Amino acid sequence: MLKVCTFESRRSEEMLSLIQRQGATAVSAPSLKEIRLDENSDVLKFGEELLSGQIDIVLFLTGVGAQAMLDVLVTRWSMEAIAGALSRTMVLVRGPKPVGVLRSCQIKVDYRAPEPNTWREVVSMIDSTPIPIAGQVVALQEYGQPQKELAQALRDRLAEVRSVPVYKWALPDDLAPLEAAIRSTIAGDLDVLLFTSAQQAVNTLDVADRLGLRGAWVEAARKCVIGSIGPTATEMLESLGLRPDLEPSHGKMGHLVIETLALARSARG
Known part of the structure; x- marks a missing residue:
């Protein structure tokens, strides 16, 4: 056996x-084991920049991460205000799980990267669609390890990348x-x-x-x-x-x- x-x-x-x-x-x-960051200053700073119109594009990578981010944001702002601010940005997602989380909160999704949902598909989606990356401020929801390859690919396309770590992994x-x-x-x-x-x-x-x-x-x-x-x-x-x-x-x-x-x-x- x-x-x-x-x-x-x-x-x-x-x-x-x-x-x-x-x-x-x-x-x-x-x-x-999955651990929410005890100090959510990065998410709250993102929220401040989002609601003040300083973010052009938001890229969600995971459903758990998207939900965790929203859970932190609603401790300071209403979901209506958050959804309204996101509606004024371009929202990109990797894979199906963030889509469900965002749509359940009436947050629109502009583009979704295709399977197999790696960072390469995200970059391919950006390159093959009219997504204005150059000169834009892109908030990148990170999970686990920092998304170095994706962040660098965005910078190579002249985006200003602001990483937003939401949770991390521990033993x-x-x-x-x-x-x-x-x-x-x-x-x-x-x-x-x-x-x-x-x-x-x-x-x-x-x-x-x-x-x-x-x-x-x-x-x-x-x-x-x-x-x-x-x-x-x-x-x-x-x-x-x-x-x-x-x-x-x-x-x-x-x-x-x-x-x-x-x-x-x-x-x-």
Whole structure:
């Protein structure tokens, strides 16, 4: 029976169930926790600039980030005032999740980047549509790690970029399951590794490094079948020395589990 490790945290129970329904043994190794920034001065400063007409374009990257930003803003201004100010800017989004959040607050969306929803699609959308970037002030809602490539691409197009970090990632409080999974990988006890975000890979390597096992873990992980939820996670894994064996046909957890396990079984013969 295949032994499959998932690094998912927030939806770990769902991932375990998906793996088990495919007849495999599931190992849960939560690799991150999401933390709202305690000091929301960046968001409040953005709000002041937005309502005073100093922002030309707002780019939302995630649904959770968009909601978190709005939650902070309504502590000082009414949603009506926020929506009105955003209506006077151009609103860009990456992927479907920010769209739902914004529309539920009656905030219009001008352009949405297509799948697979990486920063490259955002840049391609800007280049292929009449979005006036040059000389404009662009507020960039960041999540997790700073969006250096996207910010630089906007600057290359002569935009003035103002990053607005909303939440960040930290290691989970209980590292024992992740440490155990790292050691199990090195021992050859795991067949499949599933990553549903880029930050999971970063944090897993961070913990392996703290244990003095980074090199050993990377070498052992290369012998496993690695499934990546999509291009952003794949790009991060590759930058860390791991090449995923599969991205699912759709960037959903169910597709990731089914298709990666099918590949692992076919590889076994």
